[in-house]
Amino acid sequence: MTSTTFVPESGAAARTGGLPVPVATVAAGRRRRWPMIVAAVLGAALVTMPLAFGMFSKTPKGAVMLSEFHPFMTTARLDGFQTDIRQIDAAVKENKTSITQQFASAGVTRADLDTRFPSLASLDAQWPTINSDMTDLLNKVQGNLGNYQAIDALPSFRLFPWFFAVPGVLILGSAVVALRRLRLWRPGRWAIAIVGIGLVIAPAAFQMFQRAPDGGRMMSSFKTIETTGSVVKIQDYFATMASGQGDLRLGVVPALEEGGLSGSQVAERFPAVTTLDRNWVRILNDLTPMIGAMSDNVPNYRAIASLPPFPLFPWFFVMPGLLAIGASLLARDRTEQSYNQQQGES
Amino acid sequence: MRKRDTIVAVVVGLSVVVLAGCSSSSTATSTTATAAGRQALVGTFRLTAGTSTASGATGTYFRMIQPNGTLASGPYFDNPDSTATDKSYTLQVPGTAGGLVTDRFQPNPSPAFDASGNALAGAIVAPTPFSAIAFGISTDATDPQTGKSVPAPSISFENGKITGQLESWTASWNKLYFNQGSPKPDGTSPGLTSPVSGTYDSATHAFVITWASEIVGGPFNGFTGYWHLQGTFAPGN
Numbered sequence: 001m002t003s004t005t006f007v008p009e010s011g012a013a014a015r016t017g018g019l020p021v022p023v024a025t026v027a028a029g030r031r032r033r034w035p036m037i038v039a040a041v042l043g044a045a046l047v048t049m050p051l052a053f054g055m056f057s058k059t060p061k062g063a064v065m066l067s068e069f070h071p072f073m074t075t076a077r078l079d080g081f082q083t084d085i086r087q088i089d090a091a092v093k094e095n096k097t098s099i100t101q102q103f104a105s106a107g108v109t110r111a112d113l114d115t116r117f118p119s120l121a122s123l124d125a126q127w128p129t130i131n132s133d134m135t136d137l138l139n140k141v142q143g144n145l146g147n148y149q150a151i152d153a154l155p156s157f158r159l160f161p162w163f164f165a166v167p168g169v170l171i172l173g174s175a176v177v178a179l180r181r182l183r184l185w186r187p188g189r190w191a192i193a194i195v196g197i198g199l200v201i202a203p204a205a206f207q208m209f210q211r212a213p214d215g216g217r218m219m220s221s222f223k224t225i226e227t228t229g230s231v232v233k234i235q236d237y238f239a240t241m242a243s244g245q246g247d248l249r250l251g252v253v254p255a256l257e258e259g260g261l262s263g264s265q266v267a268e269r270f271p272a273v274t275t276l277d278r279n280w281v282r283i284l285n286d287l288t289p290m291i292g293a294m295s296d297n298v299p300n301y302r303a304i305a306s307l308p309p310f311p312l313f314p315w316f317f318v319m320p321g322l323l324a325i326g327a328s329l330l331a332r333d334r335t336e337q338s339y340n341q342q343q344g345e346s
Numbered sequence: 347m348r349k350r351d352t353i354v355a356v357v358v359g360l361s362v363v364v365l366a367g368c369s370s371s372s373t374a375t376s377t378t379a380t381a382a383g384r385q386a387l388v389g390t391f392r393l394t395a396g397t398s399t400a401s402g403a404t405g406t407y408f409r410m411i412q413p414n415g416t417l418a419s420g421p422y423f424d425n426p427d428s429t430a431t432d433k434s435y436t437l438q439v440p441g442t443a444g445g446l447v448t449d450r451f452q453p454n455p456s457p458a459f460d461a462s463g464n465a466l467a468g469a470i471v472a473p474t475p476f477s478a479i480a481f482g483i484s485t486d487a488t489d490p491q492t493g494k495s496v497p498a499p500s501i502s503f504e505n506g507k508i509t510g511q512l513e514s515w516t517a518s519w520n521k522l523y524f525n526q527g528s529p530k531p532d533g534t535s536p537g538l539t540s541p542v543s544g545t546y547d548s549a550t551h552a553f554v555i556t557w558a559s560e561i562v563g564g565p566f567n568g569f570t571g572y573w574h575l576q577g578t579f580a581p582g583n
Contacts, residue, residue: 119424119433232413232568239412239423242477243433246426249478280478281462288520292565 031185035330039192040175042323046168049316050161058303062157065300068293069148078142081290084283085134088241090272091248092127095120099252099270106259117251123244130237137225137234144218151215151310154206163202164316170195171324178331189328196324203314216310219301226301231294238291242284249277384504386448387546389581391501391553393445393471396430396437396574403435405576406471410436413568417538417558423569427475436474443469445577446485448499448510454484454518463520481519483526490516490523491563494531501542501555508544508555515559517571522564526571528557536560538570551579 050056071077100110114121123130155163171192178188203209224230253273256266267274276283308316396407407430410423422434430437443452452469459465465473465482473480489496501510513527528542529535537560544555555575561567 119426235413235566235568238565243424243426246424246433246477250426284477284479284520285463288522288565292522292563292567295565295567296563 031182031333032331033179035327036175036179036185036188039324039327039331040172040179042320042327043168043170043172043175046164046320047172049168050164053307054303055161055164055307058307059157059160061300061303062307065297065304066148066152066157068297068300070152072141072290072293073145073148073152075145077286078138078145080286081138082135082142084279084286085131085138087272087276087279087283088245089127089131091276092124092244094270094272095248095252096124099256099273102256102259102261102269113252116255117247119240119243120247120252123240123247126237126240130240133233134237137230140221140225144221147214147218147221150211151218154208154211154215157304160313167195167199167320167324175327185331185333189331192324192331193328196321196326196328199317199321199324201321203317208314208317212313213311219305219310222301223305226294226298228298231291231298234291234294238287245276245280248273249280253277384502384509386500386502387508387579387581388449389447389579390444391446391448391555391575391577392580393438393440393575393577395439396435398430398432398435398437402432403430403437403574405574406438406440407574408436408438408474409434409572409574410566411538411558411570411572415538415570417540417570417572425476427477436476438471438474440577441468441471441483444580446470446499446512446575448501450498451485451487451514453486454482454490454516458482458484458490458518459521463522465518467518476519479520481517484516484518485512485514486516487514489514489525489527489531490518491525492531496527496531503546503548506545506547508542508546508553510542510555512542512557515573524561524564524566524571526559526561526573528559530559530562536562537568544575546579551581553577553579 072081100113103113104110114124174188174191174195178185203212253266256270257263261269394405396403396405409420410425411417412421412423415421420434424433425436426433428434428436446452447470452467454467458467462479464480467473467482467484470483470485473482485499487495487498496513497511499510499512499514501508501512503509511527511529513525513529513531515525515527517524517526525531528539530539535541538558539560540556540558542555542557544553546553553576556573558570558572560570
């Protein structure tokens with residue numbers, strides 16, 4: 001310490017019989033070093049945390065997942081999926097009832113139809129399970145629309161590791177500089193305090209206290225959806241629906257027409273099957289990319305799910321922030337404190 | 347005398363050059379020796395349309411095996427639009443180029459799809475209905491699914507056995523792309539992916555080429571396409 005500044009007669013100076021005492025002498029003896037060491041450790045911890053949790057590799061995957069889900073996470077789109085399933089449901093039921101009766105009136109039994117249209121028979125047999133699972137899946141996704149929108153409104157997941165690393169570097173750097181160069185003690189303290197305040201404010205500014213728990217709820221709900229097993233099951237359902245619909249479109253309807261019904265009569269008597277046939281390509285256009293997004297994001301979901309629970313994230317900012325502020329206050333220069341006190345008393 | 351010798355020498359020399367050129371040209375347009383005994387087949391693998399048979403299909407066709415299935419016994423994705431008796435076979439007809447061309451690409455057109463998602467790539471095979479939407483085949487320098495650069499198709503044979511690489515083989519359907527090459531664009535052979543193999547009769551130019559390629563990513567992730575190309579090789583591009 002090479003400062004030549006002299007402090008007024010107080011504290012240490014008073015104990016030397018009124019002789020002015022260089023700040024360096026006072027500071028070296030009267031500054032608490034441990035709060036600054038705590039700040040340095042805190043800074044190092046903040047830098048280390050994203051590395052320890054693998055955030056640099058995992059959070060970009062979360063950003064990809066949110067981005068790839070984005071086109072589907074609207075009320076209109078999700079309602080559309082529910083409509084798609086209801087249309088298939090109506091057509092399957094119509095086939096089992098009125099279409100079967102139509103064939104029966106011509107002497108064709110249900111067993112005959114099942115033999116002639118095996119893919120449709122398979123869809124009929126599996127439909128209660130498919131319908132239940134698909135509806136449950138869509139309900140879960142739709143129920144999490146608000147949660148998705150909350151988490152999507154946060155800053156990009158790609159930035160999250162930097163939200164820890166950058167303040168960590170600033171706190172660590174400030175503390176180390178202050179410990180090594182005592183004339184920079186005060187600016188160092190201020191820097192640590194400002195970064196600490198920033199860490200405390202950030203979660204509130206980004207509404208993380210509301211949004212992070214919403215995100216946590218979405219992650220919990222998707223736990224049973226974003227698995228390889230679930231995706232394979234949906235793919236299997238998709239194959240069954242596509243083949244069954246093909247039998248309806250290319251087998252049953254032509255057979256009805258061969259039985260004497262005109263195209264318009266088929267449309268009038270069997271509106272659900274006609275609607276499904278008319279909308280089938282649109283349904284494929286709709287459902288296929290959703291299944292693709294589900295499938296492609298299984299590893300991304302896993303990466304995000306392996307991070308600490310979302311509701312804890314705001315506290316990962318607030319707690320270090322409070323610690324940084326506390327360390328900064330405790331590292332306050334005692335000489336400065338007593339001087340300020342005396343000034344206050346006089 | 348000296349003049350006549352000169353003329354003879356020039357004629358002989360030119361003849362040698364011309365003959366060498368013809369020989370070289372002939373080789374380049376049919377088969378090129380690549381290694382000891384192995385010859386590259388550069389030209390068009392003209393495809394024979396697929397037809398339904400009692401045991402399945404012959405000619406050019408495609409099958410899709412569901413995840414966790416096997417090449418031999420499936421389970422297969424039944425294509426309701428297939429014209430085969432067994433709907434697990436999707437029969438294909440040659441496209442505008444007659445079939446697969448080696449040593450160069452047969453890329454997707456632009457746009458690659460119509461508004462309903464029907465593929466418009468029709469050079470190798472004609473767009474083929476698959477569950478109400480037509481799929482097409484192309485070979486693109488940049489694989490449209492992965493974005494990776496891939497080499498042009500190359501096929502060679504030795505002792506009647508075909509080997510090669512078709513990394514760039516891509517199926518397009520419903521505004522989506524599925525790499526169906528072997529090996530895959532990163533050089534791997536995941537799951538049921540099997541090497542390009544087959545037979546080639548150098549006398550008749552008849553060929554059969556088969557391979558399997560697992561779909562990586564997208565809605566059919568884990569499904570495997572099995573490809574069976576059959577026809578006659580026409581040398582030269």
